Amino acid sequence: MVTVKEIAKLAGVSTATVSRVLNNSGGYSEETKQRIVELLDKHNYQMNVVAKSLRTSHSKTIGIIVPDITNEYFATIALAIENYFYPNGYSIYIYNTSEDPKKESLIIRDLESRGVDGLIYISGTMTVPKQVLKKNLPIVCINQREYMTDEFTVVESDNFQGGFIATEELIKQGCRRIVLLRDKRDIVPMNERLQGYREALIKYDIPFDSELVQHITFDAEHAAKCVRSLIQRKISFDGIFACNDLVAMGALYGLRENKIQVGNEVKVVGFDNISIGHYSYPTLTTINQQKEELGEKASEILLQFIEKKEKPSQSKIVLPVTLVKRETT
Amino acid sequence: MVTVKEIAKLAGVSTATVSRVLNNSGGYSEETKQRIVELLDKHNYQMNVVAKSLRTSHSKTIGIIVPDITNEYFATIALAIENYFYPNGYSIYIYNTSEDPKKESLIIRDLESRGVDGLIYISGTMTVPKQVLKKNLPIVCINQREYMTDEFTVVESDNFQGGFIATEELIKQGCRRIVLLRDKRDIVPMNERLQGYREALIKYDIPFDSELVQHITFDAEHAAKCVRSLIQRKISFDGIFACNDLVAMGALYGLRENKIQVGNEVKVVGFDNISIGHYSYPTLTTINQQKEELGEKASEILLQFIEKKEKPSQSKIVLPVTLVKRETT
Numbered sequence: 001m002v003t004v005k006e007i008a009k010l011a012g013v014s015t016a017t018v019s020r021v022l023n024n025s026g027g028y029s030e031e032t033k034q035r036i037v038e039l040l041d042k043h044n045y046q047m048n049v050v051a052k053s054l055r056t057s058h059s060k061t062i063g064i065i066v067p068d069i070t071n072e073y074f075a076t077i078a079l080a081i082e083n084y085f086y087p088n089g090y091s092i093y094i095y096n097t098s099e100d101p102k103k104e105s106l107i108i109r110d111l112e113s114r115g116v117d118g119l120i121y122i123s124g125t126m127t128v129p130k131q132v133l134k135k136n137l138p139i140v141c142i143n144q145r146e147y148m149t150d151e152f153t154v155v156e157s158d159n160f161q162g163g164f165i166a167t168e169e170l171i172k173q174g175c176r177r178i179v180l181l182r183d184k185r186d187i188v189p190m191n192e193r194l195q196g197y198r199e200a201l202i203k204y205d206i207p208f209d210s211e212l213v214q215h216i217t218f219d220a221e222h223a224a225k226c227v228r229s230l231i232q233r234k235i236s237f238d239g240i241f242a243c244n245d246l247v248a249m250g251a252l253y254g255l256r257e258n259k260i261q262v263g264n265e266v267k268v269v270g271f272d273n274i275s276i277g278h279y280s281y282p283t284l285t286t287i288n289q290q291k292e293e294l295g296e297k298a299s300e301i302l303l304q305f306i307e308k309k310e311k312p313s314q315s316k317i318v319l320p321v322t323l324v325k326r327e328t329t
Numbered sequence: 330m331v332t333v334k335e336i337a338k339l340a341g342v343s344t345a346t347v348s349r350v351l352n353n354s355g356g357y358s359e360e361t362k363q364r365i366v367e368l369l370d371k372h373n374y375q376m377n378v379v380a381k382s383l384r385t386s387h388s389k390t391i392g393i394i395v396p397d398i399t400n401e402y403f404a405t406i407a408l409a410i411e412n413y414f415y416p417n418g419y420s421i422y423i424y425n426t427s428e429d430p431k432k433e434s435l436i437i438r439d440l441e442s443r444g445v446d447g448l449i450y451i452s453g454t455m456t457v458p459k460q461v462l463k464k465n466l467p468i469v470c471i472n473q474r475e476y477m478t479d480e481f482t483v484v485e486s487d488n489f490q491g492g493f494i495a496t497e498e499l500i501k502q503g504c505r506r507i508v509l510l511r512d513k514r515d516i517v518p519m520n521e522r523l524q525g526y527r528e529a530l531i532k533y534d535i536p537f538d539s540e541l542v543q544h545i546t547f548d549a550e551h552a553a554k555c556v557r558s559l560i561q562r563k564i565s566f567d568g569i570f571a572c573n574d575l576v577a578m579g580a581l582y583g584l585r586e587n588k589i590q591v592g593n594e595v596k597v598v599g600f601d602n603i604s605i606g607h608y609s610y611p612t613l614t615t616i617n618q619q620k621e622e623l624g625e626k627a628s629e630i631l632l633q634f635i636e637k638k639e640k641p642s643q644s645k646i647v648l649p650v651t652l653v654k655r656e657t658t
Contacts, residue, residue: 040438044464061443070404079398079425086424091439093390094423095415096408109369110420114390135373220608249608256610279549279578281585281610 002043010043011036023060024089062302063093063111065104066122072274073244073291074122077142080295081120088303090117097124104128112137118306120298138305140298140312145187150315153305155298159189162287162321163196166241166269169285171204173267173329175239177212179230181223181251182243184215193243193271211235216247223250224257231258238266245270245277248284252328268328282327290319331372339372340365352389352418391631392422392440394433395451401603402573402620403451406471409624410449417632419446426453433457441466447635449627467634469627469641474516479644482634484627488518491616491650492525495570495598498614500533502596502658504568506541508559510552510580511572513544522572522600540564545576552579553586560587567595574599574606577613581657597657611656619648 004022008015013032020027021036028036039045064081066074082092093116095107104124108131111119118138121128126146132139133151141154148154170178180197182190194213201208214230216222223242227250230237242248248270255262262268263282270277270286277284297319301312333351337344342361349356350365357365368374393410395403411421422445424436433453437460440448447467450457455475461468462480470483477483499507509526511519523542530537543559545551552571556579559566571577577599584591591597592611599606599615606613626648630641 037435041434069398069408070401072399072401075399075404082423082425091422091443092424093420094411095421096411105370106366114420220604246604252610253608275549275575276605276608279582279605280608281581 002045004045007036007039007043007045010039024087058117059115060089061091061093061114061116062118062120062306063095063107063114063116064120064122065095065097065107065124065128067097067099067124069094069096071246072276073272073289076274076291077122077295080292081299084296084299085303101125101127105131108132118302120295120302138302140302140305142294142298143189145185145189147188148315153301153312153315153317155294155301155317155319156189157289157294157321158318159192159321160196160199162271162289163193163241164200165196165321165323166193166271166287167197167200168203169269169323169325169329170239170241170267171200171206173239175267176206177209177237178206178239178241179227179237180213180241180243181216181226181247182213183218185218190243193241197241212237218244218247220246220250220253223247224254225250227251227254228257231260240266240268242268242270245272245274245284245286248286248328249276249280252280252282252284263328273324277324277326285326285329286324288322288324290321293319331374333374336365336368336372336374339368354418387446388444389418390420390422390443390445391447391449391635392424392436392443392445393449393451394424394426394436394453394457396426396428396453398423398425400575401605402601402618405603405620406451406624409621410628413625413628414632430454430456434460437461447631449624449631467631469631469634471623471627472518474514474518476517477644482630482641482644482646484623484630484646484648485518486618486623486650487647488521488650489525489528491600491618492522492570493529494525494650494652495522495600495616496526496529497532498598498652498654498658499568499570499596500529500535502568504596505535506538506566507568507570508556508566509542509570509572510545510555510576511542512547514547519572522570526570541566547573547576549575549579549582552576553583554579556580556583557586560589569595569597571597571599574601574603574613574615577615577657578605578609581609581611581613592657598652602653606653606655614655614658615653617651617653619650622648 004015004018008018017028018036021033064078069075097104104127108128121141123143129152141152143156144154198208214226216226240251242251248268255266260266270284273286273288277286297317305312333344333347337347346357347365350362393407398404426433433456437457450470452472458481470481472485473483527537543555545555569580571580577597584595589595599613602615602617606615626646634641
């Protein structure tokens, strides 16, 4: 088998340069890289990262834990993380929890036994961070479900602000009785969006009616069912703030079934800004979360944490959200 | 640090049982597992898979290469693969190629250097399988873009049949001039869906008109643009077979802009059956691909390949597709 030294000789560069190319660590021209990669290919060079990770105690891997990779919102964040870490020479283990707390615990054990250098934990409970703390594994959380202590760094969207501007948009478009479709679980982002909703009602002197706050199983099917039920029970409303876009899709479906003109009789705002909202009918007004930036910011902090072995100084980074206005308002 | 032997003693089981629990390999009761897991946790046991993989030459990892994890179709397949391998003690590396052939080559080098036991390669070109063959790494492909040789096992949907039944559905609903929206790239699934389309026209004695076969950049935006352009150029049509659901969404959007009544004036069939089609307006008739089954079948074959070190005997497994009838036809 060919060695790094031989490749360096063939390429006419130092062994350090070949190592840097192998580790993707920069400090060489694109042309040099190309030449070295071709030689590595030609001579079928195989670097054994496994052996190397035992020598250096760095495995150059990180783990991502997500609730559901088939939800475009999470997949977009995960892709941004991969795009950040890959050029830095890291590979990504990805795990779906399917919201099963038992599986979450097992995943941590698995990641740890594989010697990952760090962890990005998306939209989970406190269970995992608490376990990880015991084990001194660098972790950055994206979105918090339960309030984290200062021991963890959280990157998240401004959910309060999102709830506020979604509701304000509906009010400005003339709505007075605004249904809030929220996840029935008592989790931080939902509670903060509700706070934003209440704050907007206060600002515009609209009374809060708890009957309009609907706690649902958080998917399109149950959203449609909830809208149907509100109509059957003759609860009047002229606006819906759906706390994510898939739920908004379900709401549109429920309204359509009842021949209610969306945009005229009832206005709707979603949350997340995933691609589905471009192609719904009517197209969906929503709150944009900076999904790529959530992934990138968390990655940047984690990489520093791993490489400088220093806990991040900030415990919370909040990214702003914006209104994306389309046809439903 | 606590050893397996000590844990076994504390749990009152054999060391072999503890090992089996650590490797997730079965052969113990749920209650025993629970007890052992609790002891492992309590004593903060850390198994070093990295060291172990050097001893056994199995890393208990597999790699998945996908074009785009934010497309629900691919994410659903990837999740099915994880759900198959995880209980077998394997972790998953996931890589997005973003359709960049250069990145594909680098990914292979990376996966190989990490000592993965096998690879599932989804909807890519022949480049990677050819590289892998040289290196004796077990691989199973899901969907082929270029025709594979018998050296590789491919699991795919019956694209010809899908094209046929999509077109037949439109014909049965009275369509005579059916637009085919296909990926402009010369790739196998598109060519086979086109063959199915042609076969259905022949069966019902409808002349083939090449003007109706539209080769587009394969996304919703370009589909909408294409529909707009057909209408402007006064090319008459009464049906659209869109070769995936996202493209179908774009087509619905383009028709709506032109105030064309979908389901009456123009009927539409998609392909894939992702969740978006449930919530479009009108809801989308489509061809269901068995996404979970594609992932499971490929996983089953790969696991056998890895553990029995025997090349799969079948080079091609084709899963049937079905029509999901909704409002657009």
